[in-house]
Amino acid sequence: MTEKPPPTTKAPPPPLSRGDTNQNPKDIGFLALLREDLRTHGNNPFEQGFWALAVHRFGNWRMGFPKLIRAPLTLLYRFLEKWVEWTCGIHLPYTVKVGRRLHIWHFGCLILHARSIGDDVHLRHATTFGVARTFDNLGIPTIEDRVDIGCGAAILGNITVGHDSVIGANAVVVHDIPPHSIAVGIPAKVVRTLKPAETSAPPATVPESTVSS
Numbered sequence: 001m002t003e004k005p006p007p008t009t010k011a012p013p014p015p016l017s018r019g020d021t022n023q024n025p026k027d028i029g030f031l032a033l034l035r036e037d038l039r040t041h042g043n044n045p046f047e048q049g050f051w052a053l054a055v056h057r058f059g060n061w062r063m064g065f066p067k068l069i070r071a072p073l074t075l076l077y078r079f080l081e082k083w084v085e086w087t088c089g090i091h092l093p094y095t096v097k098v099g100r101r102l103h104i105w106h107f108g109c110l111i112l113h114a115r116s117i118g119d120d121v122h123l124r125h126a127t128t129f130g131v132a133r134t135f136d137n138l139g140i141p142t143i144e145d146r147v148d149i150g151c152g153a154a155i156l157g158n159i160t161v162g163h164d165s166v167i168g169a170n171a172v173v174v175h176d177i178p179p180h181s182i183a184v185g186i187p188a189k190v191v192r193t194l195k196p197a198e199t200s201a202p203p204a205t206v207p208e209s210t211v212s213s
Ligand SMILES: CC(C)(COP(=O)(O)OP(=O)(O)OC[C@H]1O[C@@H](n2cnc3c(N)ncnc32)[C@H](O)[C@@H]1OP(=O)(O)O)[C@@H](O)C(=O)NCCC(=O)NCCS
Pocket: 106, 124, 149, 150, 151, 166, 167, 168, 169, 170, 171, 182, 183, 184, 185, 191, 192, 212, 213
């Protein structure tokens, strides 16, 4: 009789960011970063994804100041964070490390508790990143570079969505997804591995006429 392999145990998740440092991308200044985020959102200052991201960048930028100067900025950040939640339906805490050119398409119902979100990631409405089990506060996902996430997707637990992957609409992802994968369904399964030519980064700047994806 062949012996059953021992179950693979995943290492416990590392601690989460305490939110005591500025986690904005280091290779670009604050104003240039905001300009880039605006370009990523079709140069449309009324895009709610841009507002959410701008407030997130501000929340991090203020952490570069000493406590006394930071205090009024923190008050403003707390207000803006809630205002974005109320008006845009997007919850993106500043403690989530976000790379460059994140594009949040459409309105609302985005709850984005992740360890990090990489460069050139696309998110759509009703995307959830968070814990798989109530009170398992360390168990939140990592989204690598150039991941394209369909509307209604839920990515749950201490898992990693590998770079250059596509997550189908309404998928529930509860296991690691290897890089260059297309994963769909509940629970999400990889249905195809993408060829490198299919996964080249999309243009950072989206022409206004195409802001509909
Ligand atoms: C996954 C997706 C990217 C398609 O990828 P693709 O490689 O072209 O995949 P295909 O269309 O060839 O589908 C592969 C299989 O997955 C299934 N599939 C595709 N999308 C699916 C989804 N979201 N959920 C469940 N199954 C899905 C297909 O039916 C097909 O199954 P089959 O082989 O049994 O027929 C696309 O269907 C999707 O979900 N995009 C999200 C975009 C979005 O959110 N748009 C909203 C804009 S507002």
